[in-house]
Amino acid sequence: MCGIVGYVGSRAAMPILMAGLGQLEYRGYDSAGVALQRKGAIDVIKACGRLSALQAALPKRSSATTGIGHTRWATHGEPNERNAHPHTDAAGKLALVHNGIVENAAELRRHLEGKGVTFRSETDSEVLAALISGEFERDGDLLAATQRALVRVVGTYGIALMHEDLPGEIVAARNGSPVIVGVGDHEMFLASDAAALAPYTRQVVYLEDGEVVRLKARSYEVQDFHAIVAERAPATIDIEATLASSGEHAHFTLKEMHEQPQTLARLMSGRLDERFSTAHFGGLNLSAKELMGFKRIKLLGCGSALISADIGARTIERLARIPADAESAAEFRYRNPIIDPDTLYFAVSQSGETYDTLAAVQEVQRKGGTVLGVVNVVGSSIARQCGAGIYLHAGPEVAVVSTKTFASTLAAFTLFALYLGRMRDLSPAEGARVIAALQALPEHVQRLVDRADEFEAVAKRYAGYDRAYFVGRGEGFGLAREGALKLKEISYIHAEAYPASELKHGPLALIDPQTPTFAIVPKDDLVAKNASTIAEIRTRKGPVVAICHEGALDETVEDRIEVPALHPAVDPILLLIPLQFIAYHAALARGCDVDKPRNLAKSVTVE
Numbered sequence: 291m292c293g294i295v296g297y298v299g300s301r302a303a304m305p306i307l308m309a310g311l312g313q314l315e316y317r318g319y320d321s322a323g324v325a326l327q328r329k330g331a332i333d334v335i336k337a338c339g340r341l342s343a344l345q346a347a348l349p350k351r352s353s354a355t356t357g358i359g360h361t362r363w364a365t366h367g368e369p370n371e372r373n374a375h376p377h378t379d380a381a382g383k384l385a386l387v388h389n390g391i392v393e394n395a396a397e398l399r400r401h402l403e404g405k406g407v408t409f410r411s412e413t414d415s416e417v418l419a420a421l422i423s424g425e426f427e428r429d430g431d432l433l434a435a436t437q438r439a440l441v442r443v444v445g446t447y448g449i450a451l452m453h454e455d456l457p458g459e460i461v462a463a464r465n466g467s468p469v470i471v472g473v474g475d476h477e478m479f480l481a482s483d484a485a486a487l488a489p490y491t492r493q494v495v496y497l498e499d500g501e502v503v504r505l506k507a508r509s510y511e512v513q514d515f516h517a518i519v520a521e522r523a524p525a526t527i528d529i530e531a532t533l534a535s536s537g538e539h540a541h542f543t544l545k546e547m548h549e550q551p552q553t554l555a556r557l558m559s560g561r562l563d564e565r566f567s568t569a570h571f572g573g574l575n576l577s578a579k580e581l582m583g584f585k586r587i588k589l590l591g592c593g594s595a596l597i598s599a600d601i602g603a604r605t606i607e608r609l610a611r612i613p614a615d616a617e618s619a620a621e622f623r624y625r626n627p628i629i630d631p632d633t634l635y636f637a638v639s640q641s642g643e644t645y646d647t648l649a650a651v652q653e654v655q656r657k658g659g660t661v662l663g664v665v666n667v668v669g670s671s672i673a674r675q676c677g678a679g680i681y682l683h684a685g686p687e688v689a690v691v692s693t694k695t696f697a698s699t700l701a702a703f704t705l706f707a708l709y710l711g712r713m714r715d716l717s718p719a720e721g722a723r724v725i726a727a728l729q730a731l732p733e734h735v736q737r738l739v740d741r742a743d744e745f746e747a748v749a750k751r752y753a754g755y756d757r758a759y760f761v762g763r764g765e766g767f768g769l770a771r772e773g774a775l776k777l778k779e780i781s782y783i784h785a786e787a788y789p790a791s792e793l794k795h796g797p798l799a800l801i802d803p804q805t806p807t808f809a810i811v812p813k814d815d816l817v818a819k820n821a822s823t824i825a826e827i828r829t830r831k832g833p834v835v836a837i838c839h840e841g842a843l844d845e846t847v848e849d850r851i852e853v854p855a856l857h858p859a860v861d862p863i864l865l866l867i868p869l870q871f872i873a874y875h876a877a878l879a880r881g882c883d884v885d886k887p888r889n890l891a892k893s894v895t896v897e
């Protein structure tokens with residue numbers, strides 16, 4: 291999805307750009323580059339691979355005080371140095387970085403080629419550079435040239451560019467991909483994520499879609515694509531600037547898994563009401579009466595967010611007895627969904643930048659629906675677009691796969707289900723039981739985290755297999771999906787999740803001694819059904835790892851991980867922890883790059 295950074299001021303730009311790219315590497319890491327502007331010349335340096343490769347290619351020192359940088363997740367054109375950003379125009383005078391996809395790139399490319407432009411890369415981004423360069427030749431105004439060019443561009447983008455003829459000036463624009471200006475003291479910063487600005491300034495201006503900004507050391511000027519000026523005062527952000535290190539832990543993934551007792555406690559902090567056995571939220575912006583008017587709840591998200599939404603929907607139904615379900619935000623937005631005013635929608639997104647989820651929010655709002663965000667990153671696009679919702683307060687999540695924010699999302703929905711349930715017909719006594727379980731949760735998660743060695747031993751026993759099944763029923767099936775997704779994402783073992791009830795309708799054909807099954811078995815009404823499924827698998831000589839509640843399962847299995855049961859509305863969070871550690875240690879045993887799995891990026895800001 292790419293990350294972009296920029297700096298204009300009086301300090302050396304290179305280290306600032308590199309530090310910013312370091313913060314944004316989660317957005318893409320197959321190549322990176324910077325353009326540095328000394329008085330009158332632009333130097334472009336790029337490298338394929340991680341940021342460390344770019345660092346090695348950089349000069350020791352650069353006197354440039356203006357620059358832009360980019361870390362890439364390939365969409366158009368394979369990851370190599372030629373396709374890396376920044377891209378320049380034919381004369382090498384204009385340099386541009388781009389995050390997003392230009393949908394009419396082929397048409398624009400043909401048009402420009404017809405006018406004699408030759409291209410060096412396969413990217414849509416180079417087309418943008420050439421298009422803006424052509425416009426710049428008309429009047430030497432980079433902002434105006436960008437505006438004229440962008441009205442011809444179809445697609446999503448965040449871009450930043452500069453021109454040799456205009457030292458000390460950067461122009462940036464946004465349509466769908468985040469661009470945030472950091473306002474400093476006689477210096478300006480630019481980034482795709484406010485976290486990259488946090489070390490320098492807390493004063494930020496979020497560009498809106500269809501806006502372009504001209505940055506100089508002492509000024510920023512925001513306009514729309516038709517040159518209408520937008521007066522934008524900076525907002526103050528409150529953000530941790532501590533992304534740089536995984537500390538005592540070998541990986542961010544491990545660090546973030548270990549943080550879960552604290553992040554869960556933070557999510558609940560100030561939100562539990564023991565007196566009325568309910569929960570409180572500061573940011574829903576809906577009265578009790580309005581909330582009572584909804585007849586259904588629909589949760590939208592992508593990837594792990596979708597899976598957490600699915601489990602969340604079941605918890606809402608369980609406690610609040612209101613129909614709730616989850617759907618892929620990408621599928622939803624493209625099927626011309628019927629938006630029902632009686633339905634309350636939730637957009638679930640750790641980053642708050644997933645483009646498909648943002649577009650789903652816009653679709654709901656355009657059709658008059660009510661949508662709340664469940665988001666981790668404060669001030670992110672989805673949080674701002676929704677204008678109301680629940681922040682996870684889990685702190686920055688750096689590893690590509692989500693762990694702590696997945697757990698926090700589950701807990702957020704348990705709180706919401708409790709809140710809504712207590713408005714409907716959840717009894718005070720049951721509400722009190724949910725609260726007691728939530729209060730005990732961080733400590734129990736800590737005890738599970740402390741059992742990491744046990745989960746590691748299991749992971750090592752199965753790390754050599756090429757494939758695995760994950761099965762469960764109800765919330766257990768949601769956990770099976772998350773366990774399988776984690777395992778495939780970071781260990782590259784082919785893992786498939788299936789409802790345990792459906793196994794005999796097809797996948798059983800694939801069960802053999804080389805195909806282990808991870809079975810999620812809570813102590814609930816369906817425990818006997820799960821025991822039968824396990825028996826069916828073992829009869830076909832398939833090894834079974836049961837992640838089950840203490841004392842739930844009498845069946846013999848190859849490996850058993852027992853987890854305490856607190857309350858069905860919080861138990862998924864406890865059953866989740868071993869699954870996270872199994873994926874992590876299986877990936878390590880296979881020598882994989884756990885924090886940055888191949889082909890993936892943390893924040894998918896393209897369609």
Ligand code: G6P
Pocket residue numbers: 592593594595638639640641642643644647690691692890891892893894
């Ligand atoms: C990407 C990441 C996933 C993540 C998904 C949704 O696909 O690789 O780990 O679950 O985006 O991200 P979001 O920020 O919207 O939760």
